[in-house]
Amino acid sequence: MNHSTSGRLPGPLSSATGPAPAAVALSSAEAGLTHAEVADAVARATEVVTPHHLLLAWAGSSAAEPRESPFSERTALLAALPPRHAEELAAAAWPVVETGGRVHCARSCEPGTVVDELRATRATDLVVRGDLLCPIRRTLERELATGPIVTLAVFEGLQRDRDRGAEARRAALPALHAWLGSKLTTLWYAGEPADAETVTFFTRVGLPVRRLG
Numbered sequence: 001m002n003h004s005t006s007g008r009l010p011g012p013l014s015s016a017t018g019p020a021p022a023a024v025a026l027s028s029a030e031a032g033l034t035h036a037e038v039a040d041a042v043a044r045a046t047e048v049v050t051p052h053h054l055l056l057a058w059a060g061s062s063a064a065e066p067r068e069s070p071f072s073e074r075t076a077l078l079a080a081l082p083p084r085h086a087e088e089l090a091a092a093a094w095p096v097v098e099t100g101g102r103v104h105c106a107r108s109c110e111p112g113t114v115v116d117e118l119r120a121t122r123a124t125d126l127v128v129r130g131d132l133l134c135p136i137r138r139t140l141e142r143e144l145a146t147g148p149i150v151t152l153a154v155f156e157g158l159q160r161d162r163d164r165g166a167e168a169r170r171a172a173l174p175a176l177h178a179w180l181g182s183k184l185t186t187l188w189y190a191g192e193p194a195d196a197e198t199v200t201f202f203t204r205v206g207l208p209v210r211r212l213g
Helices: 019-023 035-044 051-060 083-098 111-121 130-146 149-160 166-172 174-179 196-204
Strands: 076-080 102-105 125-129 186-190 209-211
Touching: 051 083, 051 102, 076 083, 076 111, 083 102, 083 125, 083 186, 102 111, 111 125, 111 130, 125 130, 130 149, 130 174, 130 186, 130 196, 149 166, 149 174, 149 196, 166 174, 196 209
Parallel strands: 076 102, 076 125, 125 186, 186 209
Antiparallel strands: none
C-alpha cells in the first residue's frame, strides 16, 4: 500500500485529519490512502455508500463554504444509501464531522441490517433512500405486533394523537425506541420521498422525517 505524500487526499480531509477518519471509523493507515487506492475501493463498493466514498468526495471538493447545519456536536449519523447519493451524503456528513459528531456507513441497505446498526451505533439520525422507510416501518410494525400488548395500545393511541410533540411521543414508547438504540430522533431521506402513510407513522412515534440537503 502506498503511503507516500504524493497523491494523498487533499482538501477538507487533509485540513481536518483528526475528526474525519475517526468519524467514519477509518484507521490511520486508510486515512493515508492515495486517490487511486480510494477510487479503487469506491469502484468495488456497488451496493452502499462507504467511508471511502466520503473521503473521495471530501478530497475532491474545494474548501467548504460556511453553511447552516441541522446537526450538532452530539450527532451520530447512520447512513444507508446507494452510491449514487454519495456526493449528497458527503455534503451533509461534513458538518457532522466538523462539529465533532460521528458518521457511520451501514453494511447494506437491507432493513434488518439498518435496524441492527441503529442499535449498535446508537445513532441520533438515520439517512436512507425514501423508499427504504416503508420496509423499515414494516419491520417496526412486526416488532410492535409481537411485543407487549400495552406497548401496542400506546402506539395505536399515538397514531390518533395529532397534538403531542416528538419528544413526548418517544418517551411514551420507550421499548420501541430502545429497540432502535434509544438515541434516534430524526429520519432523513434522499431521492424520492416516502409515501405519506409511512411519514405519518414515523411522525406519530416521535421520529420526524426530513429531506436531506
